[in-house]
Amino acid sequence: MCGISGLILKDTKQNAVLDIHESLGLLQHRGQDSAGITTCGARGRFYQCKANGMVNEVFTQDRIEGLHGSMGIGHVRYPTAGTSSISEAQPFYVNSPYGIAFAHVSR
Secondary structure: OOEEEEEEOOOOOOOOHHHHHHHHHHOHHHOOOEEEEEEEOHHHOEEEEEEEOOHHHHOOHHHHHOOOOOEEEEEEEOOOOOOOOHHHOOOEEEOOOOOEEEOOOOO
């Protein structure tokens, strides 16, 4: 199983990344293969950081500071299918036609 966390803040001037990062630390037992966060900032711009490894390895202070926006999703992966490739780290992001980020849990 994997772990997913999402957050939308009422105050659009606040950053959601610190709360999402903390929640992924609490969900770390759900997956140790990879971790990722995608946030959405002003005018719909997406910011993303994901890599193989544990939450505290993936998210350095510099990487956290680069994730802006009042909403976002986070994911920790436990591979039940596929490989341990970085291409399978989530959240996934597709920029066509307008942009969407998503994460899923397989059973």
